[in-house]
Structure formats: structure tokens, C-alpha cells
Amino acid sequence: MTASTSLKPARELAEINDARFPNESDEYRRARTALLAEEIELRRHIERVAEMRRALPPGGAITKDYRFIGEEGPVSFLDLFRDKQTLVAYSYMFGPQRKRPCPMCTSLLSSWDGEALDVEQRAALVVIARSPVERLVAFKHERGWKSLRIYSDLTGDYTRDYVSTDDADVPAFNVFTRRDGTVRHFWSGEMGMETADPGQDPRGAPDLMPLWTILDCTPEGRGKDWYPKLEYDSTI
Template identity: 55%
Template sequence: MSKPQWQPAQALAAQHHPRYPGETLAYREARNALLAEEIELRRQIERVAALRRTLPTSGDVPQHYRFDSADGPVTLQQMFGEHDTLVIYHWMFGPQRERPCPMCTCLLSALNGEMPDILQRVAFGVVARAPIERMQAFAKERGWHHLRLYSAGGSSFNQDYIGEDPNGDDTPGLNVFVRIGDSIKHFYGDEMGPDTADPGQDPRGAPDLMPLWNILDLTPGGRGTDWYPQLDYTADGGHCH
């Protein structure tokens, strides 16, 4: 099938005709130039997503990992449920932490609301090394009702799949697994981090999963450099360290 012939982004932007009260010609010219870049960005996002979907599966999962859940011990195989795809988010909440990472928590709070929709397509688990009782207690405090929590404290799962660094510190991350017959294979892992960041840029993934940052990126002030998500906004609200 031949590749569709797309119009130049500048042409698409030029034929777009919204107008806002009181806008100036200078604003419209600048906005149309930005719109052309946004169109190109959307095309790039779609291209990368298509490339991601064509990844071959990686290695077989090396062992029968076991986790603790609210309903007792489960295996990685059981975490798939009725689906053939399982997404795992590695929550920075290890046994050495009194409180979990606020940045992870910010993302998980957003995903909690989306989870009934996500679970229509794939299985999704949140894995941390803290005991399951502490994970459940925090979920209750935060008002999470839809996230499926699993403690990997008794296995090497986080270490094997880059949810823990060689020093034993938590590392945020996301991995995708696929079930093919009776075997489980690794498909995708988020590999963007400080070592892949351009100078002066936040080492975020692409696409950025954080709704918070995507909203702030639409504003004049952007993300800011003197502010960070907290677990709460009282005087003793916790930062991520």
C-alpha cells in the first residue's frame, strides 16, 4: 500500500481559520507557524508509535516471578488476566522509603482515573518493592480504586527490568510484556532517562506520560524550575528524593 501524500504542514495551517476576539495579525501569523510545527509533531508521534508497534519481541521472561497482591500471591502469568498484553509501571516505593515518590504518585493518580478504560485493551499492574500492606494503605489514603498493585519485594523482578539500580535504589520505569501461548516475552521498556537527555532538557520520556506536564506545556510559564509535585500541599508535604 502506497504512503498517503500529505499536504505540507504549513499549507494545512494556512487553511485553518479560527479567530479569537481581539487577536492581532502578528498573533495569527505566529500561531499558524506554531500550528504547522504541531502538525509535524503529531505526524512524528504517529510515526514513532507505528515503529514501536513493529518491534520484535525481546527475550523470554527468565523466571516465574511471584508477587504479593491484595488477594494473595500471584504470578506474572496471572497478572495478564484475559489479555495478551501486560503493562507494568515501576512505582518508586521501596522498603527504604517512608513515603513513595511524589512524581510517580502524580502519574499514578492520573492513571487511576483512566484505568477502567485502559483495562478494556490491556492488563496493567503497578509494581513496587514495598510490602503490599503499605502499598494498599497509601492507595486508600490517595483514593485510588482502580489500580492493581503488586509487591515485588520478594523477587528480583524490579532489578531485572530496571526498576531498581545496582545500588538498590528505586528507578521509575514502564515495561510491556506479551503472552504468546504459554510463554511470556518482553516487548518494550522505557529507556529514556538522564543519560539520553539533551543539555538543559528534562529527561522525560517520549511521549511524556504525565498529564500534568502536558497541561503545563500549553501555558506561558511552562513547567517551571522552582516547583515540584508533592504528596500533599500542607506545610509538611513530601518531596521526592
């Protein structure tokens, strides 16, 4: 969709929707049609934002020789790309000071593990944390992840430049590109506590977690009295 694309009004599209369900009231259908119009507008806004993101000017060049330890040994930053031109890097809250990793990060990455091979058709996808790689791999196996590539930033050089200048154990989502022989930073999630709206947990948009996408479609919503767990009763 481009700026010159002529779109029908969202309300007009919503009005021609012929979905109906058993025993629904006229009141429900009117409210649902109004909601559908807003959902169409949301879809369009998401696409506008994605277009703006894709149109960003070139980001800063990567000039440092960042080094990591992967499951098969030491690698360079360039190695993380493999044969792709784009690298997606998630910084996992599992630093050496933690006994166990962040449950929220773990929930996100568990969903990504099932999508990793699909993502890798278009871009390289890696997970980076500050703990020794043996610790990261042990938890990867405990969680049953099969497709995520895990790397340790033992020196912290990458983390201090692209996650936290004071090497705090915080999450980050960065995208890098390799174009015309130059590796550059392309985009990073920049929404945090200071950009959060009142009464909401800090989060980006679109939300990276399928968990929230699902719960946002329920009457209970996300809720505020629970948190993802690292272990669950297998009988549930």
C-alpha cells in the same frame, strides 16, 4: 498512517485553519499558524514513532517464575495479564527504605487511576513496588485510588531484571506480551539521565504524565521552582 500514505504539507493544513479569537493581532495569527504547522508535524512524528514501536521484533522471553503479592494474595507473573494479551507494568518508587512514596510517581499514578478502567479494555495495567503490599495498599487508600492494581515485588527478582540490576529505587515503565503461548518483553522506556538534553529533566517521549502535557500548553511552562506534593491544602 503508513510510509506510503500521501499527506498534505503541514503548512498547507495550517493555512486553511479558520480559528480566530477576539482582538487577536495579525502578528499573533501569523505566529500561531506557524506553530500549528509544527504541531501537525509533531503529531505525525509521534505516530511514526508509535508505528516503529509496534513493529519491533519479538523481545526476550520471560523464563523466570516471578512472584508478587497483591491485595488478594500471592500471584504469578502470568496472573498479572488476567485475560489480556498485553501487560503494562509501572515500577513505583516506594521501596522499603522510603518513609513516603515519590511525589512525581504519585502524581503520574493519580492521573492513571482515572484512566485505568479505560486502559484495561485493551491491556492489563499494574503498579509494582518493593515495599510490602500492606504499605502500598494503605497509601492507595490514602490517595483515594480506586482502579489501579498494586503489587509488591518482595523478592526483588523482577525489579533486578527489568528495573535496576542493583535494586535501586527508581521508576520504570515496561510492556510485556503473551503471544502463541510465549510471554515476552515488548518495550521499556529507556530515556534517563544519560539521554537528557541540556537544561531539561530526564523524561521520555511522549511524556506519560498529563501534568506536563497541560503545563506545556501554558506560558509559564513546566517551571523549575516547584515539585508535585503528596498532600495539598483542600481549600485551594
